[in-house]
Amino acid sequence: MEPELSSRAGEIITRAQALLAAGGYNGFSYADISASVGxxxxxxxxxxxxxxxxxxxxxxxxxxxxxxxxxAMESQISDPLAQLQAYTGYWAACILDRSSSFCVCAMLAAELPAIPEQVADEVRGHFCDLAAWLAGVLEKGAAKGVFRLRADPEPEAMALMATVHGAMLSARALGDPEVFATIVAASVERLTRA
Known part of the structure; x- marks a missing residue:
């Protein structure tokens, strides 16, 4: 369990997260944090x-x-397809309204060889957490006949995770937030086809 952070430390973390999503590990300095937090x-x-x-x-x-x-989403939504749509819908909304246009861990993963190991370990942990959750959703959906997996749930989850993060990258590169939803919808549809 992490120690409770002060409100100022929380504010610093919030600002650093926005800067990381925008420019990665080397895209900001403490001077940027200092100026934005005051x-x-x-x-x-x-x-x-x-x-x-x-x-x-x-x-x-x-x-x-x-x-x-x-x-929380899993406790509120029981249908695996609806869970997957809620997850991808969350990111589609964030990208569209620019509240969070890129996963911080995806940005840092691109820099993995050049970032400190303690950060790299946390980034890897995030991807393991997400892959396990996605695999669980896909496995439940396959058992209910909602998803038609072409491989075991784990590699299918990794492929979906790669698609979601790649769609974020494509939307950013093309300057079109709608690209994300289009790419991800096609991937989810592939999972539901016989």
């Missing part, structure tokens, strides 16, 4: 001595929020 760089260092400490805290919180969100 505190000195020394104060940022007080809360997070090094950039790796800050980014690790961001990814830890991101993972916890993702796990909590997926669990």
């Amino acid at each position: 505190i000195s760089k020394a104060s940022v260092h007080h809360h997070f001595p090094g950039k790796a400490d800050l980014v690790q805290a961001v990814v830890r919180r991101y993972r916890e929020q993702a796990r909590t969100g997926l669990a």
Whole structure:
């Protein structure tokens, strides 16, 4: 269990998360955090001595929020197809309204060889968490006859996860948020065809 963060530390993490999603690990500095939060760089260092400490805290919180969100969705939605649509719909809405146009862990995964190991471990953990959740949804859906899997649930989950993150990248590259929904809808439809 992580120690409770101060409201200022939480504010720093929130701002760092937005900067990470926009430009990756090397796309921001403590000066950027300092300016946007309205505190000195020394104060940022007080809360997070090094950039790796800050980014690790961001990814830890991101993972916890993702796990909590997926669990809440699962408790509210019993149908596996509807769960999958809610997950992809969440990202489609975030990309469309620009509230979160890219998964922080996907951005960091692209930089994996160049980021500190403590951050890389958290990023890998996020992908393992998400793949396990997706595999569970696909397995339940296959058992109910909702999904027609062409492989075991685990590789199907990895393929879907790659499609979701690739669709984020395509939407960003083309400057068209609708691209995400189009790509992901085709992938989900493939899972439901006989």
